[in-house]
Structures are given as structure tokens and as C-alpha cells.
Amino acid sequence: xxxxxxxxxxxxxxxxxxxxxxxxxxxxxxxxxxxxxxxxxxxxxxxxxxxxxxxxxxxxxxxxxxxxxxxxxxxxxxxxxxxxxxxxxxxxxxxxxxxxxxxxxxxxxxxxxxxxxxxxxxxxxxxxxxxxxxxxxxxxxxxxxxxxxxxxxxxxxxxxxxxxxxxxxxxxxxxxxxxxxxxxxxxxxxxxxxxxxxxxxxxxxxxxxxxxxxxxxxxxxxxxxxxxxxxxxxxxxxxxxxxxxxxxxxxxxxxxxxxxxxxxxxxxxxxxxxxxxxxxxxxxxxxxxxxxxxxxxxxxxxxxxxxxxxxxxxxxxxxxxxxxxxxxxxxxxxxxxxxxxxxxxxxxxxxxxxxxxxxxxxxxxxxxxxxxxxxxxxxxxxxxxxxxxxxxxxxxxxxxxxxx
Amino acid sequence: xxxxxxxxxxxxxxxxxxxxxxxxxxxxxxxxxxxxxxxxxxxxxxxxxxxxxxxxxxxxxxxxxxxxxxxxxxxxxxxxxxxxxxxxxxxxxxxxxxxxxxxxxxxxxxxxxxxxxxxxxxxxxxxxxxxxxxxxxxxxxxxxxxxxxxxxxxxxxxxxxxxxxxxxxxxxxxxxxxxxxxxxxxxxxxxxxxxxxxxxxxxxxxxxxxxxxxxxxxxxxxxxxxxxxxxxxxxxxxxxxxxxxxxxxxxxxxxxxxxxxxxxxxxxxxxxxxxxxxxxxxxxxxxxxxxxxxxxxxxxxxxxxxxxxxxxxxxxxxxxxxxxxxxxxxxxxxxxxxxxxxxxxxxxxxxxxxxxxxxxxxxxxxxxxxxxxxxxxxxxxxxxxxxxxxxxxxxxxxxxxxxx
DNA sequence: CGTATATGTTCCACGTTTAGACAAATTCGT
DNA sequence: ACGAATTTGTCTAAACGTGGAACATATACG
Numbered sequence: 001x002x003x004x005x006x007x008x009x010x011x012x013x014x015x016x017x018x019x020x021x022x023x024x025x026x027x028x029x030x031x032x033x034x035x036x037x038x039x040x041x042x043x044x045x046x047x048x049x050x051x052x053x054x055x056x057x058x059x060x061x062x063x064x065x066x067x068x069x070x071x072x073x074x075x076x077x078x079x080x081x082x083x084x085x086x087x088x089x090x091x092x093x094x095x096x097x098x099x100x101x102x103x104x105x106x107x108x109x110x111x112x113x114x115x116x117x118x119x120x121x122x123x124x125x126x127x128x129x130x131x132x133x134x135x136x137x138x139x140x141x142x143x144x145x146x147x148x149x150x151x152x153x154x155x156x157x158x159x160x161x162x163x164x165x166x167x168x169x170x171x172x173x174x175x176x177x178x179x180x181x182x183x184x185x186x187x188x189x190x191x192x193x194x195x196x197x198x199x200x201x202x203x204x205x206x207x208x209x210x211x212x213x214x215x216x217x218x219x220x221x222x223x224x225x226x227x228x229x230x231x232x233x234x235x236x237x238x239x240x241x242x243x244x245x246x247x248x249x250x251x252x253x254x255x256x257x258x259x260x261x262x263x264x265x266x267x268x269x270x271x272x273x274x275x276x277x278x279x280x281x282x283x284x285x286x287x288x289x290x291x292x293x294x295x296x297x298x299x300x301x302x303x304x305x306x307x308x309x310x311x312x313x314x315x316x317x318x319x320x321x322x323x324x325x326x327x328x329x330x331x332x333x334x335x336x337x338x339x340x341x342x343x344x345x346x347x348x349x350x351x352x353x354x355x356x357x358x359x360x361x362x363x364x365x366x367x368x369x370x371x372x373x374x375x376x377x378x379x380x381x382x383x384x385x386x387x388x389x390x391x392x393x394x395x396x397x398x399x400x401x402x403x404x
Numbered sequence: 405x406x407x408x409x410x411x412x413x414x415x416x417x418x419x420x421x422x423x424x425x426x427x428x429x430x431x432x433x434x435x436x437x438x439x440x441x442x443x444x445x446x447x448x449x450x451x452x453x454x455x456x457x458x459x460x461x462x463x464x465x466x467x468x469x470x471x472x473x474x475x476x477x478x479x480x481x482x483x484x485x486x487x488x489x490x491x492x493x494x495x496x497x498x499x500x501x502x503x504x505x506x507x508x509x510x511x512x513x514x515x516x517x518x519x520x521x522x523x524x525x526x527x528x529x530x531x532x533x534x535x536x537x538x539x540x541x542x543x544x545x546x547x548x549x550x551x552x553x554x555x556x557x558x559x560x561x562x563x564x565x566x567x568x569x570x571x572x573x574x575x576x577x578x579x580x581x582x583x584x585x586x587x588x589x590x591x592x593x594x595x596x597x598x599x600x601x602x603x604x605x606x607x608x609x610x611x612x613x614x615x616x617x618x619x620x621x622x623x624x625x626x627x628x629x630x631x632x633x634x635x636x637x638x639x640x641x642x643x644x645x646x647x648x649x650x651x652x653x654x655x656x657x658x659x660x661x662x663x664x665x666x667x668x669x670x671x672x673x674x675x676x677x678x679x680x681x682x683x684x685x686x687x688x689x690x691x692x693x694x695x696x697x698x699x700x701x702x703x704x705x706x707x708x709x710x711x712x713x714x715x716x717x718x719x720x721x722x723x724x725x726x727x728x729x730x731x732x733x734x735x736x737x738x739x740x741x742x743x744x745x746x747x748x749x750x751x752x753x754x755x756x757x758x759x760x761x762x763x764x765x766x767x768x769x770x771x772x773x774x775x776x777x778x779x780x781x782x783x784x785x786x787x788x789x790x791x792x793x794x795x796x797x798x799x800x801x802x803x804x805x806x807x808x
Numbered sequence: 809c810g811t812a813t814a815t816g817t818t819c820c821a822c823g824t825t826t827a828g829a830c831a832a833a834t835t836c837g838t
Numbered sequence: 839a840c841g842a843a844t845t846t847g848t849c850t851a852a853a854c855g856t857g858g859a860a861c862a863t864a865t866a867c868g
Contacts (some may be wrong), residue, residue: 001803003607003637004428005618006435011448012424014823014856017416020808021825024413031410038846044415050825052847075835076845156771166771203407214409215643231635233407238740239619240773245737248770252656252668253730262768264656326657333649334738336642364666366652367560367570369644399405404424404804418825418854425856442815454856456816479866480814 010402018054019401021046025054027398029064029082030109030206036070036079055082063397084109088144092136092187093389094151095194096121098169098223101132104386105139108147108394109206114139116383125175133184148188150392151177152197152385154226158241159192159392165241168259169223190392195220195244196235197388199228202341202378203235204391204398217337218384219246221324221344224259225267228388229335233400246331251323259285266330269323272299272345279316303349320346321353325360332361332370343378350377414806422458423805425450429458431802433468433486434513434610440474440483459486467801488513492548496540496591497793498555499598500525502573502627505536508790509543512551512798513610518543520787529579537588552592554796555581556601556789558630562645563596563796569645572663573627594796599624599648600639601792603632606745606782607639608795608802621741622788623650625728625748628663629671632792633739637804650735655727663689670734673727676703676749683720707753724750725757729764736765736774747782754781 021044028043029035035043041051058064065085069078086107095102102118119135122128140146155167162178164170182189192200199218214233220226225247229236236243247267248260255264256274268274277283279302305313328340346353354375362371378384425448432447433439439447445455462468469489473482490511499506506522523539526532544550559571566582568574586593596604603622618637624630629651633640640647651671652664659668660678672678681688683706684698709717732744750757758779766775782788 001638001800003618003799003802004431004804005637006431009428009431011428011450012421012856014421016424017418017420017824017855020416020420024408024415024808027408027410027413036846046415047826047828048847049827049849052849053824069833074845075833075843077833077847079846214407231640232638233409234405234636236635236739239742239777240740240771242771242774243738243740245740245770248737248768249653249734250655250730250768252654252658253768254656260770326654330653330734333652334647335640336644336647336649338643364652364654364657366649366664367644367646370646373643395407396405398407400408400808403807404428416825421824421855440815451857451859452816453818453858456818457855473864478814479812479864481816481864483815 004404009404012403016401016403018057020403021050022054022057023398023401025051026058026063026084029058030084030398033083034067034070034081036081038079040082086111089147090140090143090145091147091390091393092140092149093383093386093393094132094136094149095383095385095389096128096151096153096170097194097385098154101128102383102386103132103135103139104383104390105143106387106390106394108397110204110387110390110394111206114142116386121170123170123172125172125177126180129177129180129184133181136185146187148190148393149181149185150197150389150394151181151189151191152194152389153177153191154194154224156242157191157193157196159190162189162191164191188393192388192392193226193228193241193244194385194388195226195228196237197228197392198226198341198343198378198384199230199235199244199388200391200395201382201384201388203230203233204395205387215337216339216341217331217335218341218343218378219328219331220384221270221342221346222272224271225327227331229337231335246327249327249330251326256283257285266323266327270320270327270346275299275316275320275346276302278319279313299345300348303345303352306349306352314352317349317353318356321356322360324353325357325362326364328357328361328373328375329364329370332365332373336370337373339374339376341376341378341384343380343382343384345380347377347379408808413808416807420805420807422461424807425454426458426461427802427805429455430462430467430488433462434488434802437487438471438474438485440485442483444486490515493551494544494547494549495551495794495797496544496553497787497790497797498536498540498553499787499789499793500532500555500557500574501598501789502558505532506787506790507536507539507543508787508794509547510791510794510798512801514608514791514794514798515610518546520790525574527574527576529576529581530584533581533584533588537585540589550591552594552797553585553589554601554793554798555585555593555595556598556793557581557595558598558628560646561595561597563594566593566595568595592797596792596796597630597632597645597648598789598792599630599632600641601632601796602630602745602747602782602788603634603639603648603792604795604799605786605788605792607634607637608799609791619741620743620745621735621739622745622747622782623732623735624788625674625746625750626676628675629731631735633741635739650731650738653731653734655730660687661689670727670731674724674731674750679703679720679724679750680706682723683717703749704752707749707756710753710756718756721753721757722760725760726764728757729761729766730768732761732765732777732779733768733774736769736777740774741777743778743780745780745782745788747784747786747788749784751781751783 041048156165218228227246250264252264258265258268365371445452560569622632631650654668656668662669662672769775
């Protein structure tokens, strides 16, 4: 039951019905391809005539194309199969992280085309933009038309203005990333916060096992904790684009110092640095130089030692697992999502930590339903940030029209 | 940018455009009444002919009526003013609380018609339903047709099934409240969780100073802490109707025991009982008998003493204020709402505690925007739960149609 | 009292869904 | 080999919606 905002509404025009049904048809083709006009008519519960008209419109706009005739199951004329037209069109996804920047090329439905490439991130924005433009241009020589570039940024972003408001790990403050990059490339660029990009990636994923995530939360545990929230098939932005900062909801307000300046944030308990700090028994975020063992030792190394049976590593990991579950309980209590996705390096240890995470989740959730909330692990190989970046460009063509 | 769910969508039919525009017109009349057909056409940016047709449909359904001719400003024919038709139709709102149950009668746009009445809550569901039915019938003898009864319940509710899944303060478990009451009254009944009802009340309020709350959060601080979340003009329900339990997000997982069984919940810091416990220096939730001073001493009494300058009372209140702000920071960080509403007894002390709440909020919010989030106090006289209960019945007629 | 102006109605054009008929393509039974 | 059955895709007319302009009505102003 949604209220119509009497100060911001969209009146239905002559073409509104068509617009709605056109998008539904496009989404059904995306979800069920290959699919015939008759299939579409059945799926949409409209006459074949309408489906035909919608299809011919989509065909004329080159959004879909007619493939080979399908095999007829029983008797009757064989259907002409329809597909989303991603021939000769590609999308570039960019994932800027504190240490490295990654690039991926996909087709319009997010299917990976080439290998993921990467290079070291230069924190000087102008230099980074130039290097990004150069590399993307280089990569695009192997492809035909590119629809656009999507960029995932670890920080607060204003997508409509193309600005990065604040990215602490990159030391960026209010820089316009979109327009200079778009100018250098001659291609449209979209930018988004990495947590929200991850949530987008799952929302728009075409893999059949990740459907129905219209109400979900993506938790990315890495150097920080990023969270993206999806409500009613839409990423929650909030009034100032800062919704989703569950990483700075406290577990204990008297807890360890967090990079945000506050104390006891969830992030301060479960980030990679927090796990390593527990392992080494001291706060690694302080500026004191690390000794030889600490330097270059990553969470992956810690997980390897835990798997090898090292008690100290296992203990550090188990603590993180418990805090992870306790924080997830806050998300479940607050939002009651249908599903929680978890990404980040910690997921490589999932088989070790899952029971602990689950029991900690159950410990603080109010209902048994909440404690049983689906948790899906998204492995690093899925590149959720990159796929979310791609979705920034590819998804708008499939989005529902604004209505009422 | 909303994704269309390919497994649950609504195709646009022949009448869909009309349906959309009809609801827009109805909402505009509600928001701007008195208003003429020509005004409507201007507001909607359609021709007067279309507005006329929409209006005549609404007239024939008795949703609106034509009032007296308006005063013409310049020259020209005088407009015929249109109003939402709430003559001879009323709605009953019921607010069930642990100690007392309240009843209010309003018209279809939520304007209060009679005085609020109340009686002691009997925790036996069947007895309560009979008493409610008797009293509502009694009250309705003074009115004409009643469109329905809305009920706010302090607990977890499944509105579609009409069941109260769990209401700890009433010791109710999985009871059907809606159907027996509807049967006893012969009138449709809707039930909802009290936090969500409060959020609904603000969303559908017609008072001009509470508009634009399509992305807001209502925090009700009372015996417990109830939270209702509104996203995109819609109350957030979650997968199992439990979204909004920010009251059980921890401030410190090692903090005081909470009624939910966990420790350190926000509720355990800011509920009325928590404030009183701080004042008396001991946990009042334990079963030990209270001494003569403790018995019957309410938060209002404490606030009165604080206003009178009693240091101990002021200290207890200030602590609550600080924890209130810290918890609000979690909500702001997580959801970034355009506005936060606060209700409950604590609001009578708002002038005392506001600076402390605000500074605590700023202390833990990530951005200055977040720290500056609008906070609106909803006084008890506004009866947010009762008005939310009323909205359960009155609002559906004005809701946006499901589309795409 | 005529002119200007605003309101509300009416009529037609155009676009969209709805319903059903029809041609084309294919399989199955004889 | 050939007709009946069946499915696909197209086409046409009807029903219903908005878009646009003309028209009658009501009011104010000079």
C-alpha cells in the first residue's frame, strides 16, 4: 500500500500502458530467453496480438533480436525465438579499491566477455582517471560499440551529480569522477558506492539461482564493512545517499576504535584489519611500524593457518565469525530481508565459520524466522562490485517506468 | 530505478491509465481540498476534459462530493469545489496497550470526531474482543455508517492473516484478533503492529506541516521501543513482518538485560523502565517487590522532578537522552531517512533533552547531513497509534495502484 | 451592456488493449 | 500422400483511454 506523493507524481499518459508493458516484456525476455511471442503472451496473460506489437517495438529499437526457429514440442508452427540483443554491444565495469583497480567487460545482460584486468590504484584522481581512460580505450579496441562505463567506488557517492563526496581509504573529498572520465572516453559513465553496487549486482543477476532478491541486503566484509540494501526491487539510497552504513552501527559503544572516529562499530569488530589485530594481539590501525611477520600478512594467510589447524588463527577467526553473526542480527532485526548476501575475503573461510555466524545470528534475532534468514555467500570470483558497476549501465534499460 | 520482478508483475490493462489517474486525482483532492476540476487539471497537467471525467467517476462512487461554489478570484465563472466525502461515514481506531485500550472515531481523512475513550485492557483475548465490540457498538450509535475498524497492537502482527503472532506485554501468542472482532461487529477490521501504525499515521497525516514523509522513521519510546520505517511512501514490512525492530539493535552487547532475552539492546537503555531503573539505581524489571516510592512512580513523575531541578532525576533523564541519540544514529546511518519522528512519554521532556539527543546523534553519525537529520516530536495528544490504526482502514482507498 | 476571462462539457482524433478471425507452418493419423 | 489438428504470428474491429480544441455557461470589468 504505497501513498502517492501529491507533490511528486507521474500522470498516466496515452503511451503509459504501452511503456509499462514494453518493460515487462523486455524483462520477461531477459529472464526467460529464448522465448517466443506466444510464450510472452502466455506469461503476460495478454493476447498474442499485443505481445507481437510490443516485440516489434523492441525489435525496431534493437533491444532484442529474432534468433533461429525453435524446436516445436508438439505439432504446430515452430516459434521464432527472441533474445536480448547484446551482439556487438558491451559494458565496462570498473571497481576502484584502495590498493588496486579492476576492469571487466560484459555484454548487456552482464555475461562476462573478457578476463578481469587490474592495475595499482593511484590516489591522485586526475592521474587515476587518465590511466583508467587509457586502459579502457585499449581494452575496447577488441570490442564493438560500448554502451557505457560503470564505476564502483569505496565511499559516499552522489550518482546523480557524478561526485565522490567522501572516500576515506582513497583520501578523496568531493571530487567529480564521472564527468572527466566520460569526457576522456567519450562514453557515458555512471558511478556508485561499492556496497550499493554489490546489492545491485545481486538484484540484476541473471543466474537463475539468485532470483527473487527484491528484498535483500548485501554485506561486504573487507578493509571496511559495506552494506547495500534492496527494498521492493530498488536500492535504498536515503535522503543523502548514505543509507546502508550498518558497518558503523555499534556492537558496543565502548568497543574498539573505528576508522570513522567512533568506537565499537561493527566494522571495528569484523573488518579484515580487526581480525588481524585480534590475531596479533594489538591494534594494527595505529601508526606504529609492523614487525616482519605482521607486514604483508593478509586475512587469507590467517584463514590458511586456521585451516591448517593453528589455534590462534582459528580463535581470531571464530571471534570475527561471532561478531559477524551478531551484526547480521541487527540487520535482520531492523530490515527483515528475504535474504542476506555476504562477500569479501572472509567468505573463503565460510565452511569454518558458518555455524558460529549462524548461532550468533540466532542469539540476537527476535524470531526464529529471523534467525533462519537465508545467507548466501558470494565468492570473490563472482566479482560482485564489478558486476554491480556493470549493472549501473545495463540495468536502466530494463527498469520499471515511474508511474503514479 | 526499480527492477520488475519477472515472477510477480502487473500488466497494464485497458483501464490502468484511468486507475492511476483516478488515484492521483483523489489524492490531490485530499491534499488540496477544496479544489475545482480546473485546479485539478492544472495540478495534474492534463486537459480539463480528463479531469472532469475522473471527477465524475469519483462522484458516482461517492468518494468525493461537490460543495458550494467558490469565490472567483478574478473574473470568470466560479469554480465548483470538490471535497473528499466523509459525510456520514466514519472510521474507528483502536490502540491496545498493555495497561489500557483506547478508542477514537474519525472521518475518512483522519479528522477526529469524538473524544478518545479508554478502558482497562483485559489480557484474555476473548474477553477483550467482547468488551471492545460492546464499546465500539455503543460509540457507533452516535454515528452513521462505519467503514471499518483499525487496531494497533504492541507486538508482531501478520496483517494479511489478521493474527497477532507474538505480543510479549500481553502474553499473546498466535491469536486471531481480526476475524472474531470483525464477526462480533459486522464491520471489516484491520490490525497492525503499533510501530508500523505510528509510521503510517505520519505518512497519511493531512496536516500540512507533516507532508513529504515518504522516507521517514517513527521511533516510539515507551515501555518498549517500537520503530516503524517508511520507504518510498510505503511501510517497510520485511519478509516476515518483523522489519523495524531497531529497539533490539544493541548499543553494547554486554549492556543491561533486555526483555527480549538478549543484552544491551537500545530498548534496555531508553525504555521508560530503563530510565526509572537508572533513577532508582536498580533493575526494576526483576521480580523483587518495589518499595513504596518505586510503586506507581512513572516517567512523567520523573520528568516533573527533573523540571523541578532534582539532580538525580535530571541525571537519569540525561542518560536516557544520550542513549536515545546514540540509537538514533544507528537508524540514521542505516537508513538515512529524510525525517525521524519521536513519540512516547519521553517527548514531554523534549525541551530538556533535545540538545543532548542531538549531540549524541551527531557523535555517531558518519556525515554532517546525517547529524542534522530532521527530528520531529509527536506529542501524545496527537495519538499517533490511534491515527495509524485509523489509517489502516482509511488509507487503502487512496493508495497507489499496483503497476508493472 | 458588450467584452474578457475562467469553468465545465462535448466532440473528435489518436493510441492502446481486447477479442476474435485468419493465414502460415508443422505434426499426427489414416 | 493427404487431410485434420494444433500452434504461431498477423490482422481487423470494438472498447476505452488521453490529447486537443470548440462550445456553452457564469462572472467581473469598463
